[in-house]
Amino acid sequence: MLAAWSAVRKVPTWAFPAVGAVLLLALPLFEPQYELTRYVQLTLILALVVSGLNISLGYAGQLAIGQAAMYAAGAYTAGLLSSAGHSDLLLQIAAGGLAALVVGIVTGIPGLRLGSWSLAMTSFFLVLLVPDIVDLFEEETGGHLGLATMLDPTLFGQRVTPDDMYYVIVVVAVIWFAVFRNVVASRHGIAFQVLKQSPVLASSVGMSVFRTKLTGYAIGAVPAGFGGALLANLDLFVTPEAFTLHMATGALAASILGGSVSVYGALFGSSIVQFNNDQSSSFAEYALVFFGAFLLIGGVLLRGGVAGVLRTGIRRLDHAAGRWPRSPETVAKAAGADRAAVGAGGTVDLSPIEGGALEVNGLSKAFGGNRALRDVSLRAEPGRVTALIGPNGSGKTTLLNLVCGFYRRGSGTITVTGSRIDGASPHRIARLGIARTFQTPLIPPGVSVAETVVSGRYTTDRAGFLSAVLRGPRFRAVRRRDLARAYDVLRLVGLEHLFDVEAATLPLGQRRMLEVARALVREPKVLLLDEAASGLDEAEVETLAAVIRRIRDAGCAVILVEHNFGLVLSLADRIVVLARGAVLAEGTPDEIEADVRVRDEYLGIVEHGEASTADAPTTSPKREPGAVPERTAR
Numbered sequence: 001m002l003a004a005w006s007a008v009r010k011v012p013t014w015a016f017p018a019v020g021a022v023l024l025l026a027l028p029l030f031e032p033q034y035e036l037t038r039y040v041q042l043t044l045i046l047a048l049v050v051s052g053l054n055i056s057l058g059y060a061g062q063l064a065i066g067q068a069a070m071y072a073a074g075a076y077t078a079g080l081l082s083s084a085g086h087s088d089l090l091l092q093i094a095a096g097g098l099a100a101l102v103v104g105i106v107t108g109i110p111g112l113r114l115g116s117w118s119l120a121m122t123s124f125f126l127v128l129l130v131p132d133i134v135d136l137f138e139e140e141t142g143g144h145l146g147l148a149t150m151l152d153p154t155l156f157g158q159r160v161t162p163d164d165m166y167y168v169i170v171v172v173a174v175i176w177f178a179v180f181r182n183v184v185a186s187r188h189g190i191a192f193q194v195l196k197q198s199p200v201l202a203s204s205v206g207m208s209v210f211r212t213k214l215t216g217y218a219i220g221a222v223p224a225g226f227g228g229a230l231l232a233n234l235d236l237f238v239t240p241e242a243f244t245l246h247m248a249t250g251a252l253a254a255s256i257l258g259g260s261v262s263v264y265g266a267l268f269g270s271s272i273v274q275f276n277n278d279q280s281s282s283f284a285e286y287a288l289v290f291f292g293a294f295l296l297i298g299g300v301l302l303r304g305g306v307a308g309v310l311r312t313g314i315r316r317l318d319h320a321a322g323r324w325p326r327s328p329e330t331v332a333k334a335a336g337a338d339r340a341a342v343g344a345g346g347t348v349d350l351s352p353i354e355g356g357a358l359e360v361n362g363l364s365k366a367f368g369g370n371r372a373l374r375d376v377s378l379r380a381e382p383g384r385v386t387a388l389i390g391p392n393g394s395g396k397t398t399l400l401n402l403v404c405g406f407y408r409r410g411s412g413t414i415t416v417t418g419s420r421i422d423g424a425s426p427h428r429i430a431r432l433g434i435a436r437t438f439q440t441p442l443i444p445p446g447v448s449v450a451e452t453v454v455s456g457r458y459t460t461d462r463a464g465f466l467s468a469v470l471r472g473p474r475f476r477a478v479r480r481r482d483l484a485r486a487y488d489v490l491r492l493v494g495l496e497h498l499f500d501v502e503a504a505t506l507p508l509g510q511r512r513m514l515e516v517a518r519a520l521v522r523e524p525k526v527l528l529l530d531e532a533a534s535g536l537d538e539a540e541v542e543t544l545a546a547v548i549r550r551i552r553d554a555g556c557a558v559i560l561v562e563h564n565f566g567l568v569l570s571l572a573d574r575i576v577v578l579a580r581g582a583v584l585a586e587g588t589p590d591e592i593e594a595d596v597r598v599r600d601e602y603l604g605i606v607e608h609g610e611a612s613t614a615d616a617p618t619t620s621p622k623r624e625p626g627a628v629p630e631r632t633a634r
Ligand SMILES: Nc1ncnc2c1ncn2[C@@H]1O[C@H](COP(=O)(O)OP(=O)(O)OP(=O)(O)O)[C@@H](O)[C@H]1O
Pocket: 367, 370, 372, 390, 391, 392, 393, 394, 395, 396, 397, 398, 399
């Protein structure tokens, strides 16, 4: 059984959908009943609509159900073009996709700008508006009676018969799903998942949150428009009854049941929902109840829907057959890295980084009456580790958030290599070469360790959308470089053997190291590490310390926010101590260690050498090169 599975897994993954497409194209040769071909056509049209929902909701995390309105835009555009004498199918499909894209952009901009539930509300009302808009232009659209003046479709001047229509629908669906798969597997697809996990994370790797959201929402509209144009030409009739809230709920149920974070989940979900639609008129009566049940089954019982169940099954079989996780050699080959070097245990060269000095001058920030930062100044030099320490609530994370542009400053300036960055948006600051890790690691679910690191390279060395869709030479070259670079930094932090593993399933220590790798892969000028050692065991802290030294030696300016005082003493070139939002002391590790105020305020050590709290250190941690201290300051 496992041998058979291994043989199956040797077949390239694209071969399975290709076989499915060939079977669908061959179906008419077997002279199936009309009901079956009709079912396939309607399922594929619904799958086009649902695939758009998978992009905007499943991948990009934008809760919106406006797909029915975009479907309507595509159908009416095709219908009106046909009624006006433009019977060419290609023109109608392209125009239908474009009309849906316009509807997506026009409704997406206000919905996304307002944030929160606005997009869900806007798209909900958009669907409710469809019959009214159709009635408003009754003369052209036929109002609630429907548009019945369409001409027979043509393709390259030839009439397209109802039988030919079957092939047109299959071919459009096959092309779209190939495009969808390529987009999802590209950097742009991973960007959607990063955004879904956290807009803060997305902007910290240089993504414009608004633009990425809008792109996801707008791209999701296009296949719905294609579907609409195909539906109109299938029956040569367009009625507003096909684009109701009922239909929108059905599409949502199909997306969740099939697996919204999946390409082929749209096909699974649509085939189930369409099958039920076709079964009986009593289904139509109770459809909302069925859709609700599908939503519950897909969302609660089957995590990740049908596609999620299949994915888990495949992963288990791969694991049992020894095909997963992949060996370092296989991983290196996939990454385009030097196979000979893999597994040799040698060190990884970190290429020199063009570090930049970060300078903070007179920075203040208040939250209401709470003055979180008061006139703070510090300078972090390239090729040096500058530690920022202080008790809880002293303002360390606030300072990092101001540097990264997540908070607006009250007063003061922030510069990198002399250029002001205060006032810039977070993604622009990230693009200027500031990278960071988070106190609680932000790792998107469902993404491999390798892809998580690659997401850090979002702004470097880009291949455009079209290149990604067509998998052109530029895309493949960038992809090879991305994976090879990800592999290198993973070796640096000791996680290369986990290349293929789902990142979100790693334990805390490895997720922290993974965040360091993701930040490092962009070769940042300035690296901000927010409590990167917290929750790590002794061996992991040692690895982290060695990695930080190598990043520093490569030329990066490292800012280390840390409660592990021993680690700080062993790594820092300069230490800045914050207390109650102001700089309490600044100096070399020796100066800080000897500073009475620091010992008193931060370490809680009273002058006769006893700790004032049970867990405060009584002696200075040792500072051997490479040694990692055992105690934390709190
Ligand atoms: N978004 C916010 N809204 C309101 N108050 C905030 C916000 N962020 C931080 N603060 C307040 O600012 C002060 C400084 O908090 P900050 O998180 O920067 O401290 P910290 O030194 O990083 O603490 P810790 O070591 O616990 O992470 C605290 O009083 C905190 O409550």
